Amino acid sequence: MKKIFLILILSLFTTNSFADGHSNANGFSITLKVPMADAAKVEEMLMKHAKWMKETHPLTGEKKLNSYSIMKGPEWKNAGDPSQGTTGNIFYVLNEFYENPAGFANHQQLGSQWSEIQEFQTMLFTYQVGYAFPGTTIETIE
Template identity: 35%
Template sequence: MSDVGKTNIVVMWTMGPDDVAEGDRIFESHVAWMEGHPRSGDTALLSYKISKGPKLSNPVDPNSEPTGNTIFVLSEVYETPAGVDEHWRQAMETWQDLPAFMDWSGRVKVGTLHSGTVVQGLW
């Protein structure tokens, strides 16, 4: 089933080697916390993925040399924008690592799409 029309969050964090271990730790905490999200209704979490890999010297050439930096990518798809609002409400109330997440995000390069609409999709 396609996610076209659903709401999604995509975030990319780019960092040097000194910040990777904290990213690993934060996302282990995050995935465990995300398991408590609703799976049905307007606030339903439909998909959750974390990817990690090397930043390349030429971002559009998969054969280019790694820079030594790492990129984490988070993708969350929700039934409606209400899911994103509920996600942040819950994070502020119940995710113990939110302060560490905010501190870490402030030290690295971050690009974010909040409450985007999926406009193309397969399956």
């Protein structure tokens, strides 16, 4: 059953990435909204993902990963008035940006082989509140 679920999820990603003219996608961004009580387990999974990315993704060549980042910050009750405090939730923003669509496609292929992919995707779908997948980079500053 787990294999069937994984195949369905990966086919969904692949279909979404290359349907409707999205063959130029070269990255994505995911925002997670996580209750403080779950933050440690989410952060642990994000660190496993970062380690896997470092071990498997090229930093040079046609399929290179240009940028990978995980940002973390509190959810404010009123961002215009921080004196009102926070909600107790943490936002995590995961960004991946590849040199070109070949790098993005390589990421999807590598992801299908990662032993933690099912747990990682379950975590993403549990907490995601924003999802630019696939995404096309419209500006960078280098």
